[in-house]
Amino acid sequence: MPDPLLQMTGLDAHYGDFQALYGVGMVVREGEVLAIIGANGAGKTTLMRSVTGLITNDAGQIRFKGQDISGLRADQVAELGLAMVPEGRQLFPSLTVEENLLIGAQTGRKGPWTLEAVNALFPILKERRAVPATALSGGQQQMVAIGRALMSNPELILFDEISLGLAPIIIRDIYAALPGIIGEGMSAIIVEQDISKALSVSGRVYCLQEGRVSLEGASATISREDISRAYFGIE
Amino acid sequence: MDWLNALIQGTLLGGLYALFAAGLSLIFGVMRLVNIAHGDLIVLAAYLGLVVTSAIGVHPILAMALVVPAMTLIGYALQRGLLNQTLGDDLLPPLLVTFGLSVILQNGLLEGFSADPQKLSAPGLETASVALGSISLGVLPLLTFGIAVAVIWGLQWTFYKTSLGRAFRAVSDNQDIAQLMGLNKRHIFGLAMALALAVTAVAGILLGLRTSFDPSSGGGRLIFGFEAVIIGGLGNLWGTLAGGVILGVAQTIGAKIDPGWQVLSGHIAFLVILAIRPQGLFPRMSG
Ligand SMILES: Nc1ncnc2c1ncn2[C@@H]1O[C@H](COP(=O)(O)OP(=O)(O)OP(=O)(O)O)[C@@H](O)[C@H]1O
Ligand SMILES: [Mg+2]
Numbered sequence: 232m233p234d235p236l237l238q239m240t241g242l243d244a245h246y247g248d249f250q251a252l253y254g255v256g257m258v259v260r261e262g263e264v265l266a267i268i269g270a271n272g273a274g275k276t277t278l279m280r281s282v283t284g285l286i287t288n289d290a291g292q293i294r295f296k297g298q299d300i301s302g303l304r305a306d307q308v309a310e311l312g313l314a315m316v317p318e319g320r321q322l323f324p325s326l327t328v329e330e331n332l333l334i335g336a337q338t339g340r341k342g343p344w345t346l347e348a349v350n351a352l353f354p355i356l357k358e359r360r361a362v363p364a365t366a367l368s369g370g371q372q373q374m375v376a377i378g379r380a381l382m383s384n385p386e387l388i389l390f391d392e393i394s395l396g397l398a399p400i401i402i403r404d405i406y407a408a409l410p411g412i413i414g415e416g417m418s419a420i421i422v423e424q425d426i427s428k429a430l431s432v433s434g435r436v437y438c439l440q441e442g443r444v445s446l447e448g449a450s451a452t453i454s455r456e457d458i459s460r461a462y463f464g465i466e
Numbered sequence: 467m468d469w470l471n472a473l474i475q476g477t478l479l480g481g482l483y484a485l486f487a488a489g490l491s492l493i494f495g496v497m498r499l500v501n502i503a504h505g506d507l508i509v510l511a512a513y514l515g516l517v518v519t520s521a522i523g524v525h526p527i528l529a530m531a532l533v534v535p536a537m538t539l540i541g542y543a544l545q546r547g548l549l550n551q552t553l554g555d556d557l558l559p560p561l562l563v564t565f566g567l568s569v570i571l572q573n574g575l576l577e578g579f580s581a582d583p584q585k586l587s588a589p590g591l592e593t594a595s596v597a598l599g600s601i602s603l604g605v606l607p608l609l610t611f612g613i614a615v616a617v618i619w620g621l622q623w624t625f626y627k628t629s630l631g632r633a634f635r636a637v638s639d640n641q642d643i644a645q646l647m648g649l650n651k652r653h654i655f656g657l658a659m660a661l662a663l664a665v666t667a668v669a670g671i672l673l674g675l676r677t678s679f680d681p682s683s684g685g686g687r688l689i690f691g692f693e694a695v696i697i698g699g700l701g702n703l704w705g706t707l708a709g710g711v712i713l714g715v716a717q718t719i720g721a722k723i724d725p726g727w728q729v730l731s732g733h734i735a736f737l738v739i740l741a742i743r744p745q746g747l748f749p750r751m752s753g
Contacts, residue, residue: 283646284645285642285645285646304645304650305642305645305646306645306646306647306648306649306650309645309646309647309648310648314646315646317643317646321640321643323635323636323639323640323643323644324639325635325636325638325639326632326635326636326639330632330635333629333632334632334633334636334644334647334649335647337629337633337647337648337649338647338648339648379647383647383648
């Protein structure tokens, strides 16, 4: 079997004295869409920050395409083909919509995603290209955040709670667009609190609870009971 | 007519102050670093100009062709080698380190060049003037002002129309997310300091042409730079030019009333504006 695209082994993460992740192990295979679910404070965002290099980890804990990336800086990880749509969107307020998208292309990675392609996916962004990104509605800002991540033509894209703070109808539209986005030979990790949304777009799912993996399984067959036990820690 | 003259001379002087301020403003805008050594770096540039002009006998303006690249390299090396290590959530370490750097620069210059005042000389340029009605305008102040406008325009263009400027603004907005986009903030900070010191090099040469300088001249330039930045409003380069002009005009008007009041009236104008509009006259806006 070929190396998995991304592999975490015994991943620990700390904020000062506080330990947020305890020996997490996960794999993402090429072309796979993985969901990570878990309650508030379970460590989902911490996991994303570790993988993308915003938190540095001890050697050997994270491998991407067979290479140990645990100690790399976030810009080095980005250049290898890993992108993230961060929690809360986090657009650059001093940059226009178009500049936010263009900065996503900073790594210079070539592929199907160009400014034209993102504008074709989300036509409203072309219309509003010259306004400051933070002047857009929440849903449009999320489109910019997704487009910005796509612009680096990543092999693996991480979505951290893309439905957070958005109206249900907008969430539905964004999830409807996801398969088309991920379809282009990309793998994805989707972090969500909305379990049914997460299961509907993913092949496999991991559940995090207080910094540990509490459940793993195929999204189609995993039982709801097991999930609520793993999610809330109810025995 | 005398007052009009003072107004015009003050405006032209303001161009020099804007050049002192531009690098300070750029550095604070991109990385929230307050560079206490900024004035001493201006003086260092003036001394580099002195070395170049006396070593190869070129005109001080032409010496910029060597001093600007030299200061650019010094800026990048200084940032990567020293200042990046001081940046973090706490504003104090960079303040202390640049204060130390200021002391080191002053003492280094004292060792190398003694405390004697020096001047860059350009005989034709210093005395040349053009008449405008009954007012006589010095060619050097006019040139200085023209260069200041060109430099501010160039910085503004860089900030808002180039990918480097986009990177500066992105890193300034959110360092983590900028890093996620593939920008190495340490390198971007290095480029920002390089650009700031390139401007400082120009300012230093023009300072040396206008007045004499010695190793302890930096502090005063730092204060004028700070005042121009604060008057104009943080993060606005055209505001910085306006701030320099207001400071320059306040000084020449003050000097007109009583020659001893030149510097004092600049400080008073600064304090008045700070009291009325603490955010400066033209706070941050986009291009
Ligand atoms: N910067 C920080 N400093 C200290 N502790 C932090 C920090 N960020 C997160 N934590 C703690 O780490 C734990 C995991 O937080 P994390 O943000 O990864 O959770 P999460 O699963 O993403 O939660 P949510 O669903 O609310 O986004 C929490 O207990 C949180 O309080
Ligand atoms: Mg989170």
